Amino acid sequence: MNPVDKVRNALNNIGASDIEIKIVDDTIFTVDDAARTIGVPAGDILKSLIFILDKTTPCLVLMSGSNRVDSKLVAQALGHKRSRMMPPEEVLSRYGFHVGGVPPIGYDEDMPALLDEDLFSRKIVWSAAGTDHAFFPVEPERLMTMTRGVKAHVKKQD
Numbered sequence: 001m002n003p004v005d006k007v008r009n010a011l012n013n014i015g016a017s018d019i020e021i022k023i024v025d026d027t028i029f030t031v032d033d034a035a036r037t038i039g040v041p042a043g044d045i046l047k048s049l050i051f052i053l054d055k056t057t058p059c060l061v062l063m064s065g066s067n068r069v070d071s072k073l074v075a076q077a078l079g080h081k082r083s084r085m086m087p088p089e090e091v092l093s094r095y096g097f098h099v100g101g102v103p104p105i106g107y108d109e110d111m112p113a114l115l116d117e118d119l120f121s122r123k124i125v126w127s128a129a130g131t132d133h134a135f136f137p138v139e140p141e142r143l144m145t146m147t148r149g150v151k152a153h154v155k156k157q158d
Helices: 003-013 031-038 071-077 088-095 117-121 140-147
Strands: 046-053 057-064 083-085 113-116 125-128 134-138 150-152
Touching: 003 134, 031 125, 046 071, 046 125, 057 117, 057 140, 071 083, 071 150, 113 117, 113 140, 117 140, 117 150, 125 140, 134 140
Parallel strands: 057 113, 113 150
Antiparallel strands: 046 057, 046 083, 125 134
């Protein structure tokens, strides 16, 4: 199954069939690309990142596009000692998504999800939908329900 269909199926399976996936010619590979393509501020772009906790346990970290992740805060939020971002080639081989198209849903395994608390200052955030040419809008509260995630302070302070 192609990555966009995987996300579409996941949306349908969680009762979100009303969410429309948009497919465009322009890339949304980076936050800046996505903001330009969609026509929204960088903070409205959702970054879906997969982290590894204590060398084995994957988790999803959903960030506002204008923020960076503090890996220590990710580990602490989930009661672990360490966390690190999963390498892009592992994300692809394990889940079938290329960096730039990693979605917040559509995984064959349950993962804890942490949602950057700054997302909740936005009315809508824009998420990749499996490729760097597909995306969908979603309200942060709905996203939290869809991912069974929790609001967390995981933003790196500059």
